[in-house]
C-alpha cells in the first residue's frame with residue numbers, strides 16, 4: 001500500500017525546492033487519510049502542513065493530523081475569529097504532539113480531493129496583481145479553474161471558498177494571493193500545479209517587454225551610518241545586507257521603481273518579512289513617519305502592538321539592502337524582494353502592478369494570529385543584530401571566540417591566513433575570509449565585505465598572533481623580531497584604525513577585545529619578541545580605551561596563559577617552554593595556582609562577557625585567564 005503521508009512529504013518538498021512557487025514558509029499542502037481512533041473507529045483525517053515549517057525541507061513531523069469532519073464543520077459557522085479558529089483547529093487534532101495546523105486548514109478540508117497543494121507562485125501573483133487580473137485568469141485558464149477575489153486568509157477566506165463550486169475544475173486561483181490544485185494522487189496534484197503555473201508563466205513571458213535603458217547606473221556604497229540610523233529606528237541592532245548586482249541597480253534606477261514599489265507586496269503574507277513597502281534611497285526618518293501614520297490610520301481604536309517602524313527592504317544606488325534581526329531574516333527579505341522585483345516588472349508589462357490595498361496589507365501585518373506570535377516570542381540572543389570580526393579565527397582561541405559569539409547571535413567575519421577559514425562554520429551569519437592581517441589592503445577589503453554583507457561592525461576581537469620558537473636576546477634574529485612585531489602589533493594598529501569609523505557608530509557602542517598574554521605582566525626568558533609585542537599591543541589597547549571612550553567604544557584586554565589547544569603551541573614549543581621552567585610537559589600544562597588546564601573555550605567565555613553587559617561600564621581593563629599565576633597575582 002502506498003504510504004500517502006510519505007507521498008505528501010515527497011511532492012511537498014518538490015514544490016518547496018522551486019523558489020518561483022514557494023518562498024520561505026509560504027504555501028501549504030495536505031492529504032486526507034483513514035485514521036483509526038483509540039476506540040477502533042475509522043475516521044477521515046486531514047494531514048496538513050503545520051505553521052512554522054518550510055515545504056523545502058518538511059518531513060512528517062511538519063504535518064498536523066486533524067479530524068476532517070470536525071474541521072469541515074467549522075466552515076458551517078457564520079463567524080469565527082481567527083484566534084478561535086486556531087484554537088478549534090488545535091482541538092481537532094488527533095495527534096496531540098503535532099505542530100499548530102496551517103491557517104488555511106479549513107480550506108484544505110473543503111476541497112473534495114485527497115491531495116491539495118497551495119502555492120504563491122510568482123506567475124500567478126503576477127497575473128492577478130493587475131487591473132485586469134480576473135480577465136487574464138479567464139483568458140489563460142478558461143473554465144479550468146475557479147476564481148476567488150481577494151479575501152483575507154483565515155476563516156473569512158475558508159468561509160468564502162465554501163460557497164465556490166469546485167467539482168469539475170482542476171484548481172482555484174485566489175486573486176492577489178496564489179493558487180490551489182488538487183488530485184487523486186500527490187503526483188497528479190503536483191503536476192497540475194506545474195501545468196497551471198506554467199500556463200500563467202507562458203502568458204507573462206509572452207507579454208514581457210524589453211526594458212532598455214536610458215538608465216544611468218550609479219556606483220554607490222552604504223556607509224555604516226546607514227545601518228546605525230536603521231537600527232535606531234528599529235530600537236535594536238539590525239543586520240543590513242546589500243547586493244549590488246547590475247539587474248538590481250537597474251531596477252532601482254528605472255524611472256518607475258520609486259512609484260510602483262510603494263503599492264504593496266506581491267502576496268499579502270510577505271508583509272511580515274518586508275513591511276508594506278521598501279524604502280527608496282536613504283531617508284529613514286521619512287519612512288518611520290510614513291509607517292507610523294500608516295499604523296495610526298489603520299489601527300483605528302484597536303489595541304494593537306505596533307511593530308518597529310524600520311524598513312526591511314531598501315533600494316538605493318548601491319542596490320538592494322535588506323534588514324533583519326539576524327542574517328537569516330535579512331536573507332529571507334532579500335529572497336522575497338528579488339522575486340517581488342520580477343513580479344512588479346512583469347505585472348507592469350501586463351497593464352500595471354496592482355496588489356491588494358494598503359488597508360488589506362495592514363490587516364495581514366497586524367493579524368490577531370501574528371500579534372499572538374509576538375507575545376510568545378522567545379527573548380532574542382544577546383548579540384542579535386550585532387556584527388563581530390575575529391582575527392586568526394580558523395583555530396584555537398580565535399575560532400573559539402568566533403564560535404561563542406556566533407552561538408550568542410552575532411554575525412561573524414572571521415579572517416585568517418589559513419584557507420580553511422572560509423568553511424570554518426556552516427552558517428548564513430558566517431563570512432570566513434582568507435586574509436593576511438599584515439596586508440592593509442586585505443584588511444580594508446575584509447571591512448568592506450563586513451559592510452556589504454552585514455552593514456557595519458560592533459565587536460572586534462584582535463586575536464591573530466605568532467609565537468616564534470624561543471630565542472635568547474643575544475641570539476635574537478632581527479628579521480624574526482620584525483616579523484613578530486608586524487603580526488602582533490603593527491597589523492592590530494592598522495585594523496584598529498580602519499575599524500574605528502565603523503565601531504564608533506555601532507548601535508550599542510563598539511567593543512574591542514584584545515587577546516594579550518600572561519607574558520605582559522610576567523614575561524618569560526627566551527620570549528623577548530613575543531612578550532614585547534604583546535606588551536606594546538596592551539599599551540596600544542589602553543591608549544585606544546582612553547581615546548575612544550568618548551565614542552562609546554570599550555577596549556579591554558584578556559591575558560591568557562598556557563592555552564595549549566592552539567596553533568601557537570606546537571609540541572615543539574610546548575616541550576621547549578616546559579624545559580625553560582624545568583618542568584615536564586604535563587606538569588607545565590597545569591602549572592598554575594588552581595592546578596587546572598586552560599582551554600580556548602575558557603578565553604572565549606571571557607571574550608563574550610567583555611562584549612556583554614557584565615563589562616558595560618569597564619574599559620581599559622586587563623583580565624587574566626590563566627588558572628592563577630603566582631607571578632601575576
Ligand code: ZN
Nearest residue numbers: 027118177178
Ligand atoms: Zn496562501
